[in-house]
Amino acid sequence: MKFSRKLAAATCLAAMTISATAARAGDVEVLHWWTSGGEAAALNVLKKDLEGQGIGWQDMPVAGGGGTQAMTVLRARVTAGNAPTAVQMLGFDITDWAKQGALANLNDVAAEEGWDGVVPEALQKFSKYEGQWVAAPVNVHSTNWVWANKGILDDLGIAQPTTWDELVAAMQKVKDSGKVAVAHGGQAWQDATIFDAVVMATGGPDFYKSTFIDLDTEALGSDTMKEAFDRMSVIRSFVDDNFSGRDWNLASAMVINDEAAFQFMGDWAKGEFLNAGKTPGEDFLCFRFPGTQEQVTFNSDQFALFKQGDKPSAEQAALAKAIMSPSFQSAFNVVKGSVPARVDVPDTDFDACGKQGMKDLAAASSSGNLFGSMAHGHANPASVKNAMYDVITAHFNGEYDSETAVSELVSAVELAQ
Numbered sequence: 001m002k003f004s005r006k007l008a009a010a011t012c013l014a015a016m017t018i019s020a021t022a023a024r025a026g027d028v029e030v031l032h033w034w035t036s037g038g039e040a041a042a043l044n045v046l047k048k049d050l051e052g053q054g055i056g057w058q059d060m061p062v063a064g065g066g067g068t069q070a071m072t073v074l075r076a077r078v079t080a081g082n083a084p085t086a087v088q089m090l091g092f093d094i095t096d097w098a099k100q101g102a103l104a105n106l107n108d109v110a111a112e113e114g115w116d117g118v119v120p121e122a123l124q125k126f127s128k129y130e131g132q133w134v135a136a137p138v139n140v141h142s143t144n145w146v147w148a149n150k151g152i153l154d155d156l157g158i159a160q161p162t163t164w165d166e167l168v169a170a171m172q173k174v175k176d177s178g179k180v181a182v183a184h185g186g187q188a189w190q191d192a193t194i195f196d197a198v199v200m201a202t203g204g205p206d207f208y209k210s211t212f213i214d215l216d217t218e219a220l221g222s223d224t225m226k227e228a229f230d231r232m233s234v235i236r237s238f239v240d241d242n243f244s245g246r247d248w249n250l251a252s253a254m255v256i257n258d259e260a261a262f263q264f265m266g267d268w269a270k271g272e273f274l275n276a277g278k279t280p281g282e283d284f285l286c287f288r289f290p291g292t293q294e295q296v297t298f299n300s301d302q303f304a305l306f307k308q309g310d311k312p313s314a315e316q317a318a319l320a321k322a323i324m325s326p327s328f329q330s331a332f333n334v335v336k337g338s339v340p341a342r343v344d345v346p347d348t349d350f351d352a353c354g355k356q357g358m359k360d361l362a363a364a365s366s367s368g369n370l371f372g373s374m375a376h377g378h379a380n381p382a383s384v385k386n387a388m389y390d391v392i393t394a395h396f397n398g399e400y401d402s403e404t405a406v407s408e409l410v411s412a413v414e415l416a417q
């Protein structure tokens with residue numbers, strides 16, 4: 001039995017390169033990048049839910065916020081003919097794998113569970129490929145948030161900033177007090193996460209769309225883009241000396257532990273505050289990056305299931321169904337910091353930030369102010385995103401001045417397409 005399996009594996013190697021090797025019968029093997037304290041707590045909600053249905057969990061965590069490393073490991077696994085059964089994925093990465101025919105078709109579960117009627121259009125754009133369901137969305141995150149230490153702001157008499165100028169004045173006041181103004185981790189995806197908000201605030205929604213989504217050369221090379229880079233330099237002047245390479249959750253910890261006043265980060269940061277026993281409105285504040293109060297730059301974690309045969313396996317179907325159940329979407333997102341990926345989940349169990357997140361999402365969606373996050377793979381494909389990352393990070397680290405960054409951005413984006 002063992003031998004014939006090996007033989008079959010050897011002879012079918014070519015065909016198997018993009019199909020999942022079966023995890024232990026009854027198990028799912030899940031590749032993900034949820035390794036921080038808050039993320040692990042949320043993941044546990046999913047593990048427990050599946051265990052309750054008799055489905056075992058083989059964990060395949062790949063540390064590294066934003067999933068860049070996880071996607072590298074995934075490519076290696078697939079090339080070795082050993083794809084995991086289920087993979088956490090973002091936006092355009094799902095489309096890329098679906099294009100290669102690697103993902104299981106989830107139409108049966110989707111029809112049975114009525115996904116078409118409850119998953120917002122903006123997410124379906126990524127959950128479906130050529131009209132077929134290829135991923136189950138577990139949440140909606142957004143990147144244009146500020147996480148603030150309420151005690152520090154109160155002590156210094158700083159009101160919640162609503163404009164860029166107010167934010168700069170607030171950061172200056174914190175710096176003058178001897179505390180760290182901005183808790184940041186110098187990693188490309190974190191620099192890019194701030195850039196999402198800064199570009200939106202500097203140029204507004206039309207500018208965000210023409211630069212990050214339409215990749216319009218003129219907009220990318222404009223004076224407005226130079227101003228966005230100038231603002232990044234201002235933020236750079238408010239981070240501490242040890243920011244380089246710091247993980248995002250350690251930056252959150254600086255705000256949690258009263259060392260720093262602000263973190264500009266997606267709402268997964270809230271998971272860290274909750275995990276540390278902190279309460280929104282009392283210990284910390286959540287608000288939209290000044291100048292982006294009407295907009296939401298979103299990303300959605302979805303689970304794509306690698307093909308094991310003509311149909312998803314029973315475990316894969318059960319995983320997809322579990323992820324999309326309304327009670328799970330509430331329980332999971334309350335812990336994760338994100339909001340549900342279905343429109344019919346009540347906000348009852350969510351804290352003030354979660355309730356605001358749900359309200360903002362609905363409002364942005366109906367007013368045409370909902371845009372995919374560039375930093376988190378929902379504005380353009382990985383090749384373009386990574387090209388943008390390189391320029392943003394080189395500029396943040398002082399390798400380019402703003403003018404050079406603008407022209408590098410234009411040529412990097414052109415080359416990457």
Ligand code: BGC
Pocket residue numbers: 033034039064065066067090141268299300301376
């Ligand atoms: C994911 C989040 C995750 C964050 C930090 C984002 O790309 O969507 O779920 O918590 O990266 O790792």
